[in-house]
Amino acid sequence: xxxxxxxxxxxxxxxxxxxxxxxxxxxxxxxxxxxxxxxxxxxxxxxxxxxxxxxxxxxxxxxxxxxxxxxxxxxxxxxxxxxxxxxxxxxxxxxxxxxxxxxxxxxxxxxxxxxxxxxxxxxxxxxxxxxxxxxxxxxxxxxxxxxxxxxxxxxxxxxxxxxxxxxxxxxxxxxxxxxxxxxxxxxxxxxxxxxxxxxxxxxxxxxxxxxxxxxxxxxxxxxxxxxxxxxxxxxxxxxxxxxxxxxxxxxxxxxxxxxxxxxxxxxxxxxxxxxxxxxxxxxxxxxxxxxxxxxxxxxxxxxxxxxxxxxxxxxxxxxxxxxxxxxxxxxxxxxxxxxxxxxxxxxxxxxxxxxxxxxxxxxxxxxxxxxxxxxxxxxxxxxxxxxxxxxxxxxxxxxxxxxxxxxxxx
Numbered sequence: 001x002x003x004x005x006x007x008x009x010x011x012x013x014x015x016x017x018x019x020x021x022x023x024x025x026x027x028x029x030x031x032x033x034x035x036x037x038x039x040x041x042x043x044x045x046x047x048x049x050x051x052x053x054x055x056x057x058x059x060x061x062x063x064x065x066x067x068x069x070x071x072x073x074x075x076x077x078x079x080x081x082x083x084x085x086x087x088x089x090x091x092x093x094x095x096x097x098x099x100x101x102x103x104x105x106x107x108x109x110x111x112x113x114x115x116x117x118x119x120x121x122x123x124x125x126x127x128x129x130x131x132x133x134x135x136x137x138x139x140x141x142x143x144x145x146x147x148x149x150x151x152x153x154x155x156x157x158x159x160x161x162x163x164x165x166x167x168x169x170x171x172x173x174x175x176x177x178x179x180x181x182x183x184x185x186x187x188x189x190x191x192x193x194x195x196x197x198x199x200x201x202x203x204x205x206x207x208x209x210x211x212x213x214x215x216x217x218x219x220x221x222x223x224x225x226x227x228x229x230x231x232x233x234x235x236x237x238x239x240x241x242x243x244x245x246x247x248x249x250x251x252x253x254x255x256x257x258x259x260x261x262x263x264x265x266x267x268x269x270x271x272x273x274x275x276x277x278x279x280x281x282x283x284x285x286x287x288x289x290x291x292x293x294x295x296x297x298x299x300x301x302x303x304x305x306x307x308x309x310x311x312x313x314x315x316x317x318x319x320x321x322x323x324x325x326x327x328x329x330x331x332x333x334x335x336x337x338x339x340x341x342x343x344x345x346x347x348x349x350x351x352x353x354x355x356x357x358x359x360x361x362x363x364x365x366x367x368x369x370x371x372x373x374x375x376x377x378x379x380x381x382x383x384x385x386x387x388x389x390x391x392x393x394x395x396x397x398x399x400x401x402x403x404x405x406x407x408x409x410x
Contacts, residue, residue: 018289
């Protein structure tokens with residue numbers, strides 16, 4: 001279902017079952033919708049309440065446990081609204097030194113009743129207890145550029161993606177900074193935590209993968225198929241992610257463990273309209289409803305994910321390991337065409353020839369070792385010749401001695 005708005009939207013957030021939607025607009029308006037009802041006159045969701053602030057809305061968040069809606073504005077204000085009536089119950093002016101970028105609700109396990117986290121353009125992260133007189137609890141300045149998204153993993157770590165190319169992790173149970181990742185290849189936009197890994201979307205179109213609770217070093221990089229970066233990541237089911245990009249109006253599906261791109265889930269608006277990119281995405285806690293937003297076209301789309309996911313097979317790691325066995329061929333096999341029978345006969349002939357050669361070599365070796373071999377006879381003849389030469393030399397010596405004696409007598 002595609003909804004046309006009359007003002008440019010800037011951010012959105014849904015609740016646990018996808019029946020409520022809060023949208024922030026560039027004119028400072030916050031609208032709270034019932035998405036189960038459709039107003040035919042305005043061709044929009046039925047509006048429950050709205051509130052007009054003085055500055056553009058930079059981020060919105062819902063807290064169903066406390067029945068609150070939070071919002072940060074361009075003029076650095078943090079506002080708290082009652083979810084049922086839309087009445088503003090608290091407003092903190094100048095909550096950051098720079099313009100705020102995003103915010104995130106925190107789990108009950110957070111130390112000192114931390115309820116909300118906010119981040120700004122300078123890389124500063126703050127946590128808040130909005131029931132206390134002094135609302136701010138903690139403040140960190142560990143990253144150097146704007147924080148694009150905040151989320152909480154299942155280990156109660158607050159994760160922050162920054163344009164400086166790093167992922168920051170903050171331990172909410174101890175209320176202290178934990179670790180900062182190594183420098184990535186590009187700016188980091190989106191982050192999504194699962195039960196096993198954390199996935200981060202970057203400007204270069206890759207999804208950076210980290211082990212859960214181990215954010216110092218990168219585990220893997222997955223190509224998403226988006227050339228203009230990954231602006232949003234949601235987990236549609238275990239092992240299946242939905243990706244969006246500011247350069248495309250399509251939602252892509254990515255299977256993880258094993259990593260495999262599964263194509264496109266659908267388009268936001270007209271498939272032929274390639275100029276509009278999806279700016280924001282939000283998913284219900286039960287993972288049945290997804291909302292996407294394109295600010296330029298002033299539209300919001302509601303996705304029923306059950307019909308889409310049911311048609312997608314579940315891939316296992318063993319499916320990626322199965323490979324076809326290749327036949328090992330000779331170097332010249334591609335130059336000569338021969339059938340299976342010819343190749344078998346040729347191989348048999350070669351084997352027979354090799355056996356004959358081996359038998360001949362064995363016979364020669366045995367002939368050389370025999371005493372009556374020609375080589376032995378030759379050696380005996382040479383020895384006899386040497387003895388004859390020695391006898392002749394001795395005869396000559398005797399004749400010379402006799403001649404000498406005759407001369408002496410004379």
